[in-house]
Amino acid sequence: MQKKTAYSFPDEILEHVFSFIHSGKDRNAASVVCKSWYEIERWCRRKIFVGNCYAVSPTMVIRRFPDIRSIELKGKPHFADFNLVPDGWGGYVLPWISEMAGAYPWLEEIRLKRMVVTDESLELVAKSFTNLQVLVLFSCEGFSTDGLAAIAASCKNLRELDLRDSEVDDLSGHWLNHFPDTYTSLVSLNISCLGSDDVSFSALERLVGRCPNLRRLLLNREVPLDKIANLLSRAPQLIEFGTGTYAAELRSDVYSNLAEAFCNCKELKCLSGFWDAVPAYLPVIYSVCSRLTSLNLSYAPIQNPDLTKLVSQCPSLQRMLVLDYIEDSGLEVLASSCKDLQELRVFPSDPFGEEPNVSLTEKGLVAVSSGCPKLQSVLYFCRQMSNAALVTIAQNCPNFTRFRLCLLDPKIADYRTLQPLDVGFGAIVEHCKDLRRLSLSGLLTDRVFEYIGMHAKKLEMLSVAFAGESDLALHHVLSGCESLRKLEIMNCPFGDKALLANAAKLETMRSLWMSSCSVSLGACKMLGQKMPRLNIEVMDEKGPPDSRAESDPVDKLYIYRSVAGPRFDMPPFVWTMDEDFASELS
Amino acid sequence: MEGCVATELRLGLPGTDNVRNKKRPLQEADEECGANGKSDAQDETAPPAKAQIVGWPPIRSYRKKNIQAKKNDSEGPGIYIKVGMDGAPYLRKIDLKVYSGYPDLLQALENMFKFTIGKYSEREGYKGSDYAPTYEDKDGDWMLVGDDPWEMFITSCKRLRIMKGSEARGLGCGV
Numbered sequence: 001m002q003k004k005t006a007y008s009f010p011d012e013i014l015e016h017v018f019s020f021i022h023s024g025k026d027r028n029a030a031s032v033v034c035k036s037w038y039e040i041e042r043w044c045r046r047k048i049f050v051g052n053c054y055a056v057s058p059t060m061v062i063r064r065f066p067d068i069r070s071i072e073l074k075g076k077p078h079f080a081d082f083n084l085v086p087d088g089w090g091g092y093v094l095p096w097i098s099e100m101a102g103a104y105p106w107l108e109e110i111r112l113k114r115m116v117v118t119d120e121s122l123e124l125v126a127k128s129f130t131n132l133q134v135l136v137l138f139s140c141e142g143f144s145t146d147g148l149a150a151i152a153a154s155c156k157n158l159r160e161l162d163l164r165d166s167e168v169d170d171l172s173g174h175w176l177n178h179f180p181d182t183y184t185s186l187v188s189l190n191i192s193c194l195g196s197d198d199v200s201f202s203a204l205e206r207l208v209g210r211c212p213n214l215r216r217l218l219l220n221r222e223v224p225l226d227k228i229a230n231l232l233s234r235a236p237q238l239i240e241f242g243t244g245t246y247a248a249e250l251r252s253d254v255y256s257n258l259a260e261a262f263c264n265c266k267e268l269k270c271l272s273g274f275w276d277a278v279p280a281y282l283p284v285i286y287s288v289c290s291r292l293t294s295l296n297l298s299y300a301p302i303q304n305p306d307l308t309k310l311v312s313q314c315p316s317l318q319r320m321l322v323l324d325y326i327e328d329s330g331l332e333v334l335a336s337s338c339k340d341l342q343e344l345r346v347f348p349s350d351p352f353g354e355e356p357n358v359s360l361t362e363k364g365l366v367a368v369s370s371g372c373p374k375l376q377s378v379l380y381f382c383r384q385m386s387n388a389a390l391v392t393i394a395q396n397c398p399n400f401t402r403f404r405l406c407l408l409d410p411k412i413a414d415y416r417t418l419q420p421l422d423v424g425f426g427a428i429v430e431h432c433k434d435l436r437r438l439s440l441s442g443l444l445t446d447r448v449f450e451y452i453g454m455h456a457k458k459l460e461m462l463s464v465a466f467a468g469e470s471d472l473a474l475h476h477v478l479s480g481c482e483s484l485r486k487l488e489i490m491n492c493p494f495g496d497k498a499l500l501a502n503a504a505k506l507e508t509m510r511s512l513w514m515s516s517c518s519v520s521l522g523a524c525k526m527l528g529q530k531m532p533r534l535n536i537e538v539m540d541e542k543g544p545p546d547s548r549a550e551s552d553p554v555d556k557l558y559i560y561r562s563v564a565g566p567r568f569d570m571p572p573f574v575w576t577m578d579e580d581f582a583s584e585l586s
Numbered sequence: 587m588e589g590c591v592a593t594e595l596r597l598g599l600p601g602t603d604n605v606r607n608k609k610r611p612l613q614e615a616d617e618e619c620g621a622n623g624k625s626d627a628q629d630e631t632a633p634p635a636k637a638q639i640v641g642w643p644p645i646r647s648y649r650k651k652n653i654q655a656k657k658n659d660s661e662g663p664g665i666y667i668k669v670g671m672d673g674a675p676y677l678r679k680i681d682l683k684v685y686s687g688y689p690d691l692l693q694a695l696e697n698m699f700k701f702t703i704g705k706y707s708e709r710e711g712y713k714g715s716d717y718a719p720t721y722e723d724k725d726g727d728w729m730l731v732g733d734d735p736w737e738m739f740i741t742s743c744k745r746l747r748i749m750k751g752s753e754a755r756g757l758g759c760g761v
Contacts, residue, residue: 082641139646165648193648221652275652299652351643351650381643408643441645465642490641515641 010524014040023474024049046070046124049241051485051510053091053115054535057564058099062386069108070134071100077513077558078463079488084515086541088571091115092142094124095569101128102326107133108157116140120149126154136162136261144169145194160188164218170195181210189472192242192273197218201227209234218242221275227306230256243273246300258284272321279306289313293340296321298347308333318374321345324381331364335371343377344368351381351408362389369396377402384415385442390424400432404439410466410491412445420444424450429459431562435484439463449473453480461486477504488513492513495553496523503531510561519557522550527559528577535562536577537570545575632742671699671748682740688732694717699748706732718749 007018019040020029031041047070061068075091093115100107107129117140123131132155137143145168151158152175160578177200179186186207186551191199196460199220208214214235219228221246232238248254248382260283262268269290292314297307298321307322308330317338324346326334334341346364350357362385369375375397385407393402414421421442428436429452436458440448444467452459463542474494475486477501487509495518499506500517506512506527524545528536538545540557566576612651664681685691692703701725704714711730712718719731721743731739 079641079647082644083647084641166648167648298649347649348643348645351645352638381645406643410639410642463644465644491639 002292011036011040015044018044022047025218028556043067046111048072050074052560052562053096053559054228054564054567055510055562057363058096060564062099062103065072066103067106068100069106070111071096071104071107072111073115074113077488077511078114078486079490079513080114080438081517083463086539086571086573090567090569090571092569093117094121097121097128105129105363106131108132108379111136111138112140113138113286114140116142117147117262118142118387119144119150124148126150129464130154131157131441132393133157134160134414136160137166138162139165141167142440144171145175149175149178150181151182152176156183157185158183159185159213160216161186162188162190163193164190166193166324168194174200174203175206176200179203179207181206183207184210185213186211187213188240190212190216190218190242191220192218193220195222199223205231205234211235212375214238216240216270219244221245221273224248225258225281226251226254229254229261232265233259237267238265239267240270240294241265241268241273242271242296244275246274246277246281248278248281249309250278255281255284259287263287268292269292270296270319273300274300276300277302277561280542282310286455290315292317294319298323298345301325301349301526302476303479304330313341314338317341319343320505321347323347323349324358325349326364327359327458328361328364328367330360332367332371333362334478335367339372340374341368341372342374344375346381347379348381356383362386365389365527366392366396369393374399376400379406379439381406381408383408384412385421385424386416386420387419387424387427388414388416390421394424394427394431398431399434400428401434402437403428403432404437404463405441407441410441411443420447422447422451426455429455434458437509440467441465445469446476449476456481458483460484462488462526464489464492466491468492468494471498475501478502484508485510487511489515489517491516493518495519499523500526500530503527503534506534506559507531511558513556513558515556518558520551521545521548521554524554524557524577525550532578533561533563535560535566538575538577539573540575541573592661609630614742629650655720665743667743667745669695669698669748670747671752674699680746681741687736687741692719695746695748714751719746721746 014037016166018027018030021030024047027041027045031038037326042064045065046068048065048068049059049540050061051074053073053075053334056069073093073096074091075093076085079085080089084123089311093112099410101124105128105453108131110132111134117137122143125135131300135151135158148168151161152332154511191238201221208217208231215238217235218240219242221244225244225248227248232241262285265288271285271288271292271294274297277297279302282302289310290313293316295314295317303325304327311326311330312333315337318340320338320341320343322345326346337451346360353493360382362382365378365380365382368388369392376399378400385405413419414424422445425440425444425448429438435456438452438456438459438461446469449468449472459481462477462481471494473492474552475498477484478498494514499519524536524538527534537558538554539558540554545554565580570576595714603698664683666679666681667681668677680694682691684695688706696703697737701717703719705711708713711735720728720743722746723729723742724744734742
């Protein structure tokens with residue numbers, strides 16, 4: 001009997017076939033078909049996504065994939081965005097950079113999210129990856145403009161530098177001057193998060209002027225309005241532009257220069273920035289409005305009627321981010337003007353105020369759901385909601401993939417019936433069969449979780465706060481949501497029973513976050529003993545867990561699957577519940 | 587009352603006022619308990635009835651900062667700048683917004699670093715002491731504190747440095 005069967009292809013052919021498979025998921029699937037496919041696939045994988053930097057070690061990644069050109073890493077849990085993760089928690093990129101420096105000299109793309117990136121790391125990146133083309137630091141922190149200067153000076157092939165939402169230490173920043181005069185390859189630059197000291201405007205102008213392929217430019221707030229026209233005139237090929245501060249004394253020369261500059265940007269499709277925007281200067285973008293597919297006014301304090309007037313001029317909008325100044329009336333106009341709308345985000349202008357300062361209610365969202373058939377993604381902050389409205393919205397938009405509703409008062413009931421909002425959210429999960437992401441708020445009982453467990457089969461990420469009454473709620477979710485990858489919970493009375501009963505489920509997920517819930521230390525220890533491939537991290541700034549009773553609830557709990565074992569870079573307020581910990585104290 | 591404050595245990599250099607997070611340290615005593623101080627999350631006078639919950643509403647700090655700054659400029663986030671003094675082992679940080687003007691600021695600096703600044707005059711700078719307060723402006727130049735109108739100063743000041751000795755005297759006396 002021949003060892004080689006008739007249908008096995010030579011490696012080169014398989015490799016060629018694999019080169020058409022780009023999605024990580026598909027490649028992962030191909031790699032487990034058989035040993036030879038595993039081998040071939042790992043040699044030709046070029047792009048890797050690590051959703052939790054502690055789930056695997058850099059050594060392991062490098063051992064399996066010897067020739068990676070593009071890496072994406074995520075660090076801190078999502079709730080770090082809302083100040084729930086104390087400083088020093090972790091998510092350091094340096095160990096990754098250090099190891100990749102030797103292993104992947106041809107690395108082209110680095111994308112990091114919620115990681116701690118030091119100047120040392122950036123300098124190492126600049127030194128080690130001469131072919132670096134893309135550097136995205138999304139919600140990162142720990143670096144200064146010195147690190148950026150190192151990147152600018154060394155990365156001759158850099159196309160994309162995106163610092164979105166990162167916290168950058170402002171030192172005396174003329175870092176833009178470090179891009180050599182010979183450097184012309186910039187395609188995308190996002191410096192919207194930088195503070196005042198960080199950008200030398202003349203260096204920016206020169207940089208923009210000499211990069212003919214620049215398509216995306218997002219400025220920081222400190223760039224004054226009267227400088228924008230000049231910048232735009234050097235880059236009329238821009239597709240995406242973010243202004244700096246959009247306020248200035250009304251002067252006719254500034255106004256007409258701006259209007260002309262915008263008019264000449266024939267390919268401009270996305271606008272953002274608009275900090276401190278004043279209505280007087282809004283009309284300068286009217287020439288662009290009809291083409292706009294994405295508009296981010298979420299930092300603009302403009303109100304109606306100016307705001308609504310602007311929106312009504314943008315019939316091609318697909319993505320709209322705005323403050324609640326738009327009010328229900330403005331959303332109704334949006335609904336009737338923007339039939340291509342796919343994504344809507346409405347942020348609160350006064351989140352901590354006791355009384356509503358604007359007339360934005362559930363009616364606005366209902367209007368948009370009714371008028372915009374392509375609506376798929378919603379993030380909506382408001383102060384009142386009803387089950388009836390949610391049911392209507394669900395029926396109008398069965399294609400929702402992301403639905404995040406945030407009622408500012410965390411336990412508010414249906415304002416019309418004073419009932420919990422279980423039925424409303426139930427309708428969402430029932431009608432929207434492709435829902436991948438859901439954030440709940442308002443008064444919610446165990447009921448809503450029953451609905452979620454029953455219907456939300458494609459749900460990958462669920463965010464819960466101040467909801468539910470018992471462990472049954474958590475049990476419904478863990479046992480019913482087959483596609484669940486990320487679960488984050490704050491201030492809910494869930495705990496031990498549901499976790500212990502569904503321990504195995506946790507290994508099928510990326511991570512679980514629970515803070516201010518009812519999970520006891522004892523349960524955490526038990527989980528740690530039972531599940532060696534999970535890292536059970538207990539976080540408590542008040543003191544070590546062994547100083548308290550087994551039945552005491554832990555402050556914060558972060559559970560994630562890992563093949564790298566417990567991490568060793570934890571700060572003093574984080575403890576891993578593994579076998580060693582449990583046996584030490586018993 | 588003053589004696590008690592002086593012997594109180596706390597972090598910080600002796601003589602410092604821990605001015606961070608306080609709007610107007612001199613007016614603290616006068617304020618009613620209604621404005622019960624600012625939470626760390628945002629610089630807004632929280633109504634006493636409602637406790638601010640950490641992490642709720644789920645708004646990113648970046649956005650919170652921007653909303654606040656936009657909403658009420660006068661009560662918005664402070665202008666924090668570093669202050670150094672020649673010879674001091676480490677720098678301090680102050681919020682320029684809490685001071686009503688130059689006299690207020692200089693007094694606070696005197697308290698913080700335990701020294702005396704001379705009397706300011708346009709012609710001669712700070713006369714009568716070994717120290718001169720200087721600041722780095724937006725253009726990177728080191729300027730003498732006090733020449734500009736206060737409002738202009740706080741927006742262009744990037745960091746402060748108390749110069750000492752002959753350098754300082756040079757600044758003061760008819761350069």
